Amino acid sequence: MAAGVNVSDYSRVMQAPLLVAVAQPRCAAKDMHSNARAHAELIRRVRARVVIFPELSLTGYELDADPIALDDCVLDIVVRACEETQSVALVGAPIRGSGSGAYIGLLHVSATGVTVAYRKCFLGGEEPAHLCGLDIRTHRRKEPDCCLGGGNVLRSELQAEKFGTLDLPVLSRAVGLIGGVCV
Numbered sequence: 292m293a294a295g296v297n298v299s300d301y302s303r304v305m306q307a308p309l310l311v312a313v314a315q316p317r318c319a320a321k322d323m324h325s326n327a328r329a330h331a332e333l334i335r336r337v338r339a340r341v342v343i344f345p346e347l348s349l350t351g352y353e354l355d356a357d358p359i360a361l362d363d364c365v366l367d368i369v370v371r372a373c374e375e376t377q378s379v380a381l382v383g384a385p386i387r388g389s390g391s392g393a394y395i396g397l398l399h400v401s402a403t404g405v406t407v408a409y410r411k412c413f414l415g416g417e418e419p420a421h422l423c424g425l426d427i428r429t430h431r432r433k434e435p436d437c438c439l440g441g442g443n444v445l446r447s448e449l450q451a452e453k454f455g456t457l458d459l460p461v462l463s464r465a466v467g468l469i470g471g472v473c474v
Contacts, residue, residue, distance in 0.1 A: 309340055309341070310339040316344065318352070321353050321356045321357075323356075326349050327369050330344060330368075330380065334380055335375065342380045343380075343381045344383055347383045347395060348384070349398075354421040355421050358384075360387065361386075370405065381399060382400055384396055393421075393423060394410040394422060395422055395424070396408075411424050
């Protein structure tokens with residue numbers, strides 16, 4: 292058992308090949324309903340076990356977009372697509388922080404609902420003017436790992452502001468989000 296999760300529950304799922312898709316939907320600025328439908332369409336089309344979407348894909352990378360609540364009904368569109376395809380989607384969206392702040396978040400969406408997988412910590416460009424986190428122009432990181440919900444670790448190589456490509460061993464560690472098991 293890892294992190295309170297019975298790993299044997301995932302044995303049936305883990306026997307199937309792991310198909311991971313990275314998808315770029317057409318996004319309309321700040322139109323979360325339309326963008327959620329585009330995400331759902333891609334999830335259904337690729338039929339992968341894990342579908343990874345870009346940063347802030349749910350809002351069209353609009354830094355001043357309103358944050359989304361995890362129980363917002365617009366996310367039900369993506370949840371249903373995940374349920375139909377038995378997929379997990381990692382969806383970029385602005386999420387509420389403490390107080391009135393918002394973060395660039397990565398949502399873990401599955402048939403069981405929506406949770407926050409990651410809050411971006413190291414901001415760059417115009418991001419610090421609109422969102423919470425640490426400004427990479429003034430903060431130098433000492434630790435190369437970022438913690439994801441459930442004890443999973445995602446290496447900094449997945450952070451788009453630092454790297455342009457994904458390292459496959461790093462991606463395989465991130466895929467541990469499927470079952471909430473630390474890999």
